[in-house]
Amino acid sequence: MFKQLIALFMIITLSGCDYNTLQSSDETITAAWAEVLNQYQRRADLVPNLVNVVKGYAAHEKEVLVQVTEARAKVGSIQATPALVNDEQAFKNFIAAQGQMTSAISRLLAVAENYPQLKADGMFRDLQAQLEGTENRITVARNRYINAVKEYNITVRSFPSNLTAMMFGYTTKPSFTVDNEKAISEAPKVDFNAAPVTATPNQ
Amino acid sequence: MLIKLRYTVGLGLLLFMTTLWAEVAIPDLSQRVTDLTATLSTEQIAALDTKLADFEAKKGSQIAVLMLPSTQPEDIAAFGIRVAEAWKIGRKNLDDGVILIVAKDDRKSRLEVGRGLEGVIPDAIAKRVLAETMRPHFKDNDYAGGIEAGVSQLIGLIEGETLPAPSGNSSDTSDGFDTFLILLFFCCVIIDLIFSSLLGSGIGAAVSGISIGAISAFAASFFALNIWVAVISGLAMFLFLKLFYLFGGNSGGGGSWSGGSSSSSSDWGGGGGDFGGGGASDSW
Numbered sequence: 001m002f003k004q005l006i007a008l009f010m011i012i013t014l015s016g017c018d019y020n021t022l023q024s025s026d027e028t029i030t031a032a033w034a035e036v037l038n039q040y041q042r043r044a045d046l047v048p049n050l051v052n053v054v055k056g057y058a059a060h061e062k063e064v065l066v067q068v069t070e071a072r073a074k075v076g077s078i079q080a081t082p083a084l085v086n087d088e089q090a091f092k093n094f095i096a097a098q099g100q101m102t103s104a105i106s107r108l109l110a111v112a113e114n115y116p117q118l119k120a121d122g123m124f125r126d127l128q129a130q131l132e133g134t135e136n137r138i139t140v141a142r143n144r145y146i147n148a149v150k151e152y153n154i155t156v157r158s159f160p161s162n163l164t165a166m167m168f169g170y171t172t173k174p175s176f177t178v179d180n181e182k183a184i185s186e187a188p189k190v191d192f193n194a195a196p197v198t199a200t201p202n203q
Numbered sequence: 204m205l206i207k208l209r210y211t212v213g214l215g216l217l218l219f220m221t222t223l224w225a226e227v228a229i230p231d232l233s234q235r236v237t238d239l240t241a242t243l244s245t246e247q248i249a250a251l252d253t254k255l256a257d258f259e260a261k262k263g264s265q266i267a268v269l270m271l272p273s274t275q276p277e278d279i280a281a282f283g284i285r286v287a288e289a290w291k292i293g294r295k296n297l298d299d300g301v302i303l304i305v306a307k308d309d310r311k312s313r314l315e316v317g318r319g320l321e322g323v324i325p326d327a328i329a330k331r332v333l334a335e336t337m338r339p340h341f342k343d344n345d346y347a348g349g350i351e352a353g354v355s356q357l358i359g360l361i362e363g364e365t366l367p368a369p370s371g372n373s374s375d376t377s378d379g380f381d382t383f384l385i386l387l388f389f390c391c392v393i394i395d396l397i398f399s400s401l402l403g404s405g406i407g408a409a410v411s412g413i414s415i416g417a418i419s420a421f422a423a424s425f426f427a428l429n430i431w432v433a434v435i436s437g438l439a440m441f442l443f444l445k446l447f448y449l450f451g452g453n454s455g456g457g458g459s460w461s462g463g464s465s466s467s468s469s470d471w472g473g474g475g476g477d478f479g480g481g482g483a484s485d486s487w
Contacts, residue, residue: 008393035479126327129483133326136280140480 018161022170025152029173030082032145037080039137040098046134047072047105050127054108057118064104064111071097071104088174095176105131142176149175227274227282232267232290234471239271240307247347251354263369264299264320264361265292265474268350272308279306280484283315293317293476299366300476301357303350305341309486312337314357316482323364324357326483332356333485341487384436391415391440415440 051068054061074097084091109128112118119125153172156165165171230237235255236248243251255266267290274282283304293300298319305312314329324332336356340349394414398407416438 005393005396008389008396125330129327129330130325133329133481133483136284136482137480139281140284140478 018155019164019168021155021161022152022165022168025148025155026170028148029085029145029152032141032148033082033085035141036138036145037082037084039134039141040075041080043101043105043131043134043138044072044075046127046131047101050105050108050124050131053121053124053127054112054118057115057121057124058111061111064108068101068104068108071101075101085173091174102135146175149173226277226285227271229286229289230269230271232472235266236268237270239269242270242307242346243350244347247351251347251351254354254358258358258361260369262358262361263294263297263366264301265294265476266301266303266354266357267292267473268303268305268354270305270307270346270350272306274304274306274309274311279304279309279311279313280480282306283313283482283484284478284480287315287317287478291473291475291477293319293474295475297366298476298478299361299364300473300478301361303353303357305346305350307346310341311484311486312341313484314482315478317476318479318481319366319476320361320364321479321481323360324482326481328360329481330483330485332360333483338485338487384440387415387419387436387440390418394418412438 047068051065051072055065059065078090078094078097080094084094109131112124112128153175155161156170156172230239234252236243236251238248251268255268259265269286277285283302286304287300287302290302291300292302298317300317301320301324302315303312304315312333314324314333316324316326316329332353337349337353340346340352391411395408395411398411398414401407402410419436419438
């Protein structure tokens with residue numbers, strides 16, 4: 001009788017240690033991260049087309065075009081694998097590279113505002129809409145990832161599930177932080193001194 | 204009682220939090236066309252509603268329209284995804300819902316496109332619907348006309364997509380139910396063993412029956428299940444256990460809780476569609 005009791009007690013305590021919660025939230029993170037990667041990839045795929053269209057109307061805006069292309073190359077050089085979430089340093093590098101890309105793209109779009117013909121181009125407008133949509137998807141995917149990581153990290157850190165996590169080697173996972181955001185949202189500098197003398201600027 | 208209390212606390216918390224963040228609260232979803240600005244006339248709303256209802260009956264996809272004064276301080280895209288996550292327009296797993304949001308005083312519009320429709324309504328097309336079809340109407344303050352034209356175009360687009368035919372409301376089984384049954388089974392075994400060994404088979408069975416009834420009622424509230432289903436399954440499990448052990452069949456009482464919140468079914472609601480942030484925003 002007592003043996004039976006002890007066996008049952010063990011089964012129940014094991015399921016009470018949030019082992020299943022760890023499993024399912026870990027899997028949620030993997031899915032959420034895959035979606036983040038997917039949307040970043042989608043943006044990277046759009047960039048060459050955007051650069052080509054802008055080139056057609058504003059080829060002399062070399063600086064901005066080169067910046068975007070470089071940012072695109074840098075993003076492409078980082079292996080975007082699902083395993084990134086387990087390596088905090090690689091995660092940070094990846095986010096920083098994507099942040100540079102975000103600001104390079106927004107600078108390019110800001111420059112494009114000065115070219116009415118470019119703005120009227122159907123191809124450019126479609127690309128712009130796609131980029132906007134993709135940026136929004138990235139935001140949504142990032143938020144979902146942040147929430148998934150939050151839930152997971154709480155489970156990993158709180159008692160008694162932290163014991164289970166320790167036993168099975170689950171550690172906290174990195175998330176997007178405001179520090180990363182700062183680099184991304186830094187406003188482009190306006191430099192009036194080095195105004196380029198061009199043939200077709202402002203409208 | 205317990206469940207009611209939980210809802211009250213949850214609602215209070217929600218209200219508290221929305222005032223804390225000063226975000227625009229997401230309106231309740233009860234009909235296809237929600238106008239918080241009193242711009243559209245009753246007839247216009249009815250006409251739109253009929254159109255959307257017919258379309259849903261024919262094609263299965265859900266379209267909702269929300270018109271509100273402003274989404275400030277939040278960006279309309281951020282507000283849009285919150286609405287989409289709350290309303291869950293579109294069928295589950297097909298994710299074929301579209302939400303059109305018009306922030307009248309902000310002069311901004313947004314199309315939130317469900318994941319399943321991103322193929323027929325990619326961002327570029329969504330942008331065109333907003334900018335080319337609807338914006339001219341909105342500029343002339345013809346909101347009804349703009350929404351009507353936009354919705355017609357959306358319907359035309361979705362009709363080009365092959366989607367599974369609409370089906371009647373499928374009864375969804377609670378996800379927590381099997382977990383609940385497994386836990387309950389172990390609880391039954393343990394409690395029964397304890398009480399039977401302590402109090403003997405007669406009184407022990409009665410006591411354990413009552414406690415199992417009580418436990419299943421409590422557990423049900425955690426898993427958000429119907430309390431009576433839980434109590435009955437608790438009792439069934441108990442009886443099964445008794446037969447299994449070939450003790451005397453002493454049916455324990457299940458406790459007389461008069462809880463169980465019958466969920467009030469609203470007129471119309473989302474089918475569980477998922478949104479990934481696709482769509483477009485526009486201003487006029």
